[in-house]
Amino acid sequence: MKVSEMKDAVFDGRNMGYVPPKKLSISPKLKLHRKGAKNIDPITYEVIRHSLWHVNEEHGATIQRLSGSPVAMYALDLNPSILTEDGEFVYFGPYMQYMSGVTDTQVKWVLEYRSENPGIREGDMFLANDPWVGAAHQQDVMLICPVFWKDELFCWVTNCLHQYDLGGITPSSFCGSAENAFEEGICIPPVKIVEGNEIRRDIEELYLRASRKPEAVALDFRAQLAGNITARDRVRSLIGRYGSEVVKGVMRRILDKGERAFLDKLKRLPDGVWRERSYVECCRPGDRRTHQVILTLRKKAVKLIFENEGTAPQDGAMNATYSGWRGAIMVALNQLLCWDQYFSIGGALRHVEFDPTPGTFNCANFPASVSTAPIQAMEISLYPAYNVLSKMIHADPEMRKDIMCIGGTSQWPATIFRGTDQWGERYGYILVDPIGGAIGAFAGADGISTGGQSRTPICKLPNVEHTEQTFPLLFLYRKEVIDSGGAGKFRGGLSAESCFIPHRTESITQDTLSSGNAIPTSPGMMAGYPGSVNVYKFKRATDIFERLKERRIPGDIAELKGEEVTLALRQENFIQKPGDVYAVIWSAAGGFGDPLERDPEKVRDDVIEQRSVSAEAAREIYGVVITSDERVDAPATTKLRAERREANRRKDGAVQKLDGKIIARVTENLDVRRDGSGLRTACAKCAADLGPVRENYKDHCVRRESDVSTANPNIGDYRRYIDDRPVFRQFSCPGCGALVENEVARADDPVLRDIELDIR
Numbered sequence: 001m002k003v004s005e006m007k008d009a010v011f012d013g014r015n016m017g018y019v020p021p022k023k024l025s026i027s028p029k030l031k032l033h034r035k036g037a038k039n040i041d042p043i044t045y046e047v048i049r050h051s052l053w054h055v056n057e058e059h060g061a062t063i064q065r066l067s068g069s070p071v072a073m074y075a076l077d078l079n080p081s082i083l084t085e086d087g088e089f090v091y092f093g094p095y096m097q098y099m100s101g102v103t104d105t106q107v108k109w110v111l112e113y114r115s116e117n118p119g120i121r122e123g124d125m126f127l128a129n130d131p132w133v134g135a136a137h138q139q140d141v142m143l144i145c146p147v148f149w150k151d152e153l154f155c156w157v158t159n160c161l162h163q164y165d166l167g168g169i170t171p172s173s174f175c176g177s178a179e180n181a182f183e184e185g186i187c188i189p190p191v192k193i194v195e196g197n198e199i200r201r202d203i204e205e206l207y208l209r210a211s212r213k214p215e216a217v218a219l220d221f222r223a224q225l226a227g228n229i230t231a232r233d234r235v236r237s238l239i240g241r242y243g244s245e246v247v248k249g250v251m252r253r254i255l256d257k258g259e260r261a262f263l264d265k266l267k268r269l270p271d272g273v274w275r276e277r278s279y280v281e282c283c284r285p286g287d288r289r290t291h292q293v294i295l296t297l298r299k300k301a302v303k304l305i306f307e308n309e310g311t312a313p314q315d316g317a318m319n320a321t322y323s324g325w326r327g328a329i330m331v332a333l334n335q336l337l338c339w340d341q342y343f344s345i346g347g348a349l350r351h352v353e354f355d356p357t358p359g360t361f362n363c364a365n366f367p368a369s370v371s372t373a374p375i376q377a378m379e380i381s382l383y384p385a386y387n388v389l390s391k392m393i394h395a396d397p398e399m400r401k402d403i404m405c406i407g408g409t410s411q412w413p414a415t416i417f418r419g420t421d422q423w424g425e426r427y428g429y430i431l432v433d434p435i436g437g438a439i440g441a442f443a444g445a446d447g448i449s450t451g452g453q454s455r456t457p458i459c460k461l462p463n464v465e466h467t468e469q470t471f472p473l474l475f476l477y478r479k480e481v482i483d484s485g486g487a488g489k490f491r492g493g494l495s496a497e498s499c500f501i502p503h504r505t506e507s508i509t510q511d512t513l514s515s516g517n518a519i520p521t522s523p524g525m526m527a528g529y530p531g532s533v534n535v536y537k538f539k540r541a542t543d544i545f546e547r548l549k550e551r552r553i554p555g556d557i558a559e560l561k562g563e564e565v566t567l568a569l570r571q572e573n574f575i576q577k578p579g580d581v582y583a584v585i586w587s588a589a590g591g592f593g594d595p596l597e598r599d600p601e602k603v604r605d606d607v608i609e610q611r612s613v614s615a616e617a618a619r620e621i622y623g624v625v626i627t628s629d630e631r632v633d634a635p636a637t638t639k640l641r642a643e644r645r646e647a648n649r650r651k652d653g654a655v656q657k658l659d660g661k662i663i664a665r666v667t668e669n670l671d672v673r674r675d676g677s678g679l680r681t682a683c684a685k686c687a688a689d690l691g692p693v694r695e696n697y698k699d700h701c702v703r704r705e706s707d708v709s710t711a712n713p714n715i716g717d718y719r720r721y722i723d724d725r726p727v728f729r730q731f732s733c734p735g736c737g738a739l740v741e742n743e744v745a746r747a748d749d750p751v752l753r754d755i756e757l758d759i760r
Contacts, residue, residue, distance in 0.1 A: 002355045013133040015366045016358050017322025020108040027116035032085045033152035037249035048250040053342055056080050056091045059231040067223035074462035075432045077162035083107055085153045089346035090251050094457045099160035101327025105134035106142055107156050110190045118192055122148040125194035130187050132366050134323040137373040138185035139163050139173050145228035147235050149244050157231035159224050163217050167210030171418045171428040176513040176570045177285050178317045178369040186210040259347030266302045268396045271758040273298050276384035281515045281722050282569040283316025290724045293380050297388040305353045311360040319364035320377035326354040328378040331455045332385035336402055375412035376515055383410040387525055395664055400443050405525045405590040407454040408438030408495045411516030413534035415584050421472045422504040434586035436461040438493030441592035447493035449480055474503035483614050483713040487621045488528035488591025489598050494612055495588035499557055501581055508576045514569045516587050518718035519726045524590040526668040527739040531588030532714035536567040539581045557583045569721055593668050594739040595622045596641045600632045617713050645737030648702050655735045656689040658682045669740045688735025696753040701731035701740055
């Protein structure tokens with residue numbers, strides 16, 4: 001049953017994730033500042049609005065400067081937020097945005113469960129990392145700071161920062177073999193760690209005791225503390241200058257304007273249902289199953305409802321909680337529908353419902369293992385949201401410009417390493433390079449190669465030199481991967497590969513933790529192809545040192561002699577010795593539109609100038625013939641593309657063409673037309689009839705099914721990792737043979753009905 005159907009369930013963050021009620025139960029001891037000015041002149045409004053935004057930016061920058069850890073400095077695995085007194089978002093920060101997505105639930109929980117005892121007062125701060133209350137996973141620690149003005153709670157400033165290690169059975173606390181939360185890091189519901197502007201030593205020592213790196217966690221805690229103090233003082237300065245009612249009035253107007261802008265957009269879109277399906281591979285060591293993920297978006301007038309019904313049950317160490325699922329989806333919602341509001345999503349959330357099914361692996365009940373949530377269950381919840389939202393907004397010509405396909409690193413290929421360095425110091429970390437990701441294709445432009453993870457607007461790929469300075473690693477190369485970006489009329493961004501060996505250490509202990517190595521998790525959209533999969537490459541006892549002595553640095557691990565080893569997706573405690581070479585490729589971004597519609601000259605540029613597409617892929621996927629003198633053979637290209645389309649259309653003369661009025665442009669390739677029999681779906685290119693709107697248009701297309709490796713040249717043999725056979729399904733217009741849509745699925749899965757419009 002979905003949350004909305006569980007009338008007697010208690011969603012208090014203990015056994016099931018905390019779901020804030022519409023009206024919070026707050027102790028009368030706590031006085032809230034609610035009065036806001038309504039008549040604020042436009043200049044004052046803009047000055048304060050931008051000042052609040054800069055408070056948030058400075059908040060994040062303060063944490064970076066004081067932390068000094070690679071987590072904050074290079075991964076930017078943090079995010080600050082500002083919320084109203086009752087927990088509505090004023091601003092997300094521009095860093096790791098899912099961290100803000102889990103903030104309001106924690107603030108509201110504090111209001112409900114801490115306002116009476118121990119109370120919320122001036123100079124207090126609460127530390128929290130309980131995923132059922134609202135944290136993404138145990139390593140993402142939230143520091144929650146109430147801001148008071150004249151004994152009234154005015155607003156909240158918060159920050160979240162990923163911690164090096166908080167205990168559990170695996171160093172770094174990414175516990176890939178944990179069966180439950182009791183085998184993972186310490187789990188702390190919001191606790192008052194700062195009281196009356198003084199750190200409570202007893203609580204801090206309790207917090208640090210579980211960590212293998214308490215000194216690093218203590219330093220990060222102080223960076224978080226400084227960030228909150230900075231933001232709190234800046235807000236107070238604004239109040240002192242403009243008055244509490246004016247600043248609160250600006251906050252209210254930010255929310256109200258965001259709400260109006262959101263409603264204006266929804267009113268321009270048809271009602272309907274949009275779905276996306278994906279999979280997680282391997283939930284524990286030795287697991288060879290695939291675990292289905294379904295995301296459903298329903299639009300009813302000016303309300304959006306997100307559901308996950310059909311998602312696999314919680315299992316192993318791949319899970320996330322209600323707040324993690326909700327917070328992940330909010331990232332895509334913010335970026336596609338609220339970007340023009342400076343990521344102020346609070347007003348929009350007044351018209352969004354999250355209605356998952358508890359007990360599924362991205363809405364798991366206690367005590368499920370959730371320490372890997374952000375790099376598996378949350379990512380596989382976030383990225384499909386880009387597709388369902390993009391398909392929804394395609395109906396509006398102006399909003400169509402905001403479409404963005406699924407980006408790279410849609411499942412993080414974790415390389416978790418640890419050991420002792422040349423100075424005898426223990427270290428442990430995760431390779432951050434996959435943060436380089438790739439940005440998905442747009443409706444009118446190519447994606448961005450290694451453009452970062454889309455969940456992190458401010459995103460930096462770590463310098464190789466910084467990683468080598470901090471850890472005993474030596475990088476052999478880092479390069480973008482040819483053909484990795486999903487093909488399309490507009491191509492998805494390329495991903496990259498990092499390759500390294502141990503340096504000045506006898507060995508490194510490694511763990512893998514990944515999914516998306518057999519089945520691509522960055523599908524394209526509207527006939528676009530998927531991006532490449534994650535890849536681990538490992539060679540033992542290579543000739544790397546002989547090559548280095550000869551000053552020959554390899555450009556690819558394939559150039560080296562040595563024993564090739566296939567790493568499992570959750571392989572623990574394997575040893576990398578100095579002569580062992582380890583390379584990691586992260587997944588690339590999805591493409592938009594039919595590759596056969598890509599400008600041949602752009603394909604030539606991809607092959608000859610950019611080196612982003614191979615000549616083989618240009619011919620086999622894009623249908624472009626490039627001559628030996630590096631020109632496009634236009635006649636051969638036209639002929640080849642025509643042959644491909646001809647092979648995909650029906651030739652029995654049974655195809656009907658529609659001439660009724662176009663009511664809606666559903667996708668790049670589909671229209672809705674009205675004729676004598678009612679509303680019907682039609683090919684946008686030739687008007688071929690694809691059935692009544694109430695039916696799945698895919699059932700009226702020519703369907704071809706092939707091995708998933710045909711979708712991208714970098715997809716390997718699935719049998720290395722999973723038992724279920726994945727396939728690449730293509731649906732073409734029976735009239736003209738143009739490609740209408742693709743889907744990646746397990747061979748036995750039914751065809752997905754991705755669009756279900758409610759048009760009358």
